[in-house]
Amino acid sequence: MKIRPIFAAAGLAIACCATLTTSHAVANNAEAAQAPALTAGSRAPRISVDRWLKGAPVYTYEPGRVYVIEFWATWCTPCVGSIPHLTELQKKYPNIVIIGVTASEQPTQSNLDDRLTKAESFVAKQGSRMDYTVAYDGNGFMWSNWMVPAQRGGIPCTFIIGADGNISWIGHPLLDEFDRALENTLSQSGVRNDASNWQTINVKPLNSTIPAPTPKKASAPTKVVSNQPAKIAPASTRIPPASPATKKIATGPTRDDGPK
Numbered sequence: 001m002k003i004r005p006i007f008a009a010a011g012l013a014i015a016c017c018a019t020l021t022t023s024h025a026v027a028n029n030a031e032a033a034q035a036p037a038l039t040a041g042s043r044a045p046r047i048s049v050d051r052w053l054k055g056a057p058v059y060t061y062e063p064g065r066v067y068v069i070e071f072w073a074t075w076c077t078p079c080v081g082s083i084p085h086l087t088e089l090q091k092k093y094p095n096i097v098i099i100g101v102t103a104s105e106q107p108t109q110s111n112l113d114d115r116l117t118k119a120e121s122f123v124a125k126q127g128s129r130m131d132y133t134v135a136y137d138g139n140g141f142m143w144s145n146w147m148v149p150a151q152r153g154g155i156p157c158t159f160i161i162g163a164d165g166n167i168s169w170i171g172h173p174l175l176d177e178f179d180r181a182l183e184n185t186l187s188q189s190g191v192r193n194d195a196s197n198w199q200t201i202n203v204k205p206l207n208s209t210i211p212a213p214t215p216k217k218a219s220a221p222t223k224v225v226s227n228q229p230a231k232i233a234p235a236s237t238r239i240p241p242a243s244p245a246t247k248k249i250a251t252g253p254t255r256d257d258g259p260k
Contacts, residue, residue, distance in 0.1 A: 055133025
């Protein structure tokens with residue numbers, strides 16, 4: 001596995017982001033010793049976010065469509081560094097759907113949940129630089145159903161979902177292996193070649209003001225920054241300990257699980 005050299009200076013930031021964990025991910029040592037429940041070949045979990053910030057909402061996986069889901073945060077320098085590459089891939093492959101899920105935002109103050117506002121502002125400022133779908137996972141559903149069972153504690157972390165709805169690859173989005181895995185997934189039979197039309201929803205202007213949601217007790221899983229290193233994943237998909245300034249994406253709409 002090889003990281004693009006232009007991002008080598010961001011090694012420290014990557015290491016910092018790789019220590020991100022949640023209270024759910026460190027439940028107990030016995031569980032931690034088990035093999036990941038979500039791996040390449042597993043059926044992709046459903047997508048359910050609090051808000052879609054940019055691009056068309058995704059409620060189900062279209063047969064034949066390839067999806068790329070990246071977990072990131074506005075405070076993660078490597079995540080921000082990965083934005084240009086994800087935008088490049090979305091333009092190169094208009095038939096795929098790239099979704100940046102910000103699932104690890106931290107409030108500015110302990111008594112003020114301004115995570116959504118921060119994410120919206122970030123996405124708006126990025127403009128066309130972040131030219132793919134972005135969503136906000138405020139209550140931690142995506143993190144709990146994707147990152148935790150995959151035993152991933154660091155961001156950015158990317159999942160590629162093939163035309164059959166199964167996960168084909170998990171890992172760092174700046175690895176050359178990621179690009180090769182995406183190309184391989186797109187070369188499989190049954191992949192749709194028509195455009196995904198993700199651009200149907202535009203990002204909100206910076207001057208819009210949206211009240212920050214009131215935190216719900218015992219509702220949203222709390223992401224915390226731990227001094228302990230992230231759990232070691234298999235070598236083929238492990239997030240590099242000292243990697244480049246990786247990519248970043250934005251967040252989106254009030255809990256939206258789609259049509260009932």
